[in-house]
Amino acid sequence: xxxxxxxxxAIIFFGNALETWNGKLNTxxxxxxxxxxxxxxxxxxxxxxxxxxxxxxxxxIGKSSKINEENTxxxxxxxxxxxx
Numbered sequence: 001x002x003x004x005x006x007x008x009x010a011i012i013f014f015g016n017a018l019e020t021w022n023g024k025l026n027t028x029x030x031x032x033x034x035x036x037x038x039x040x041x042x043x044x045x046x047x048x049x050x051x052x053x054x055x056x057x058x059x060x061i062g063k064s065s066k067i068n069e070e071n072t073x074x075x076x077x078x079x080x081x082x083x084x
Contacts, residue, residue: 010057014050
């Protein structure tokens with residue numbers, strides 16, 4: 001990944017998922033309807049995915065792809081110097 005370490009993508013995904021479920025739950029809460037068993041199971045399975053995604057996103061904090069690219073460039077320079 002160039003120029004971005006993945007944190008923004010993870011946050012956007014999480015925000016979109018929350019917005020989707022917020023809409024569904026508000027519709028049923030204020031519309032008097034009920035969620036069926038399959039919808040609740042889908043919600044609970046997504047909550048587990050959200051935890052995994054947020055843990056992954058937390059690991060991105062403080063890291064950048066530029067640091068990794070700089071390390072790769074330094075290794076390339078060392079190899080070129082050794083060849084001479």
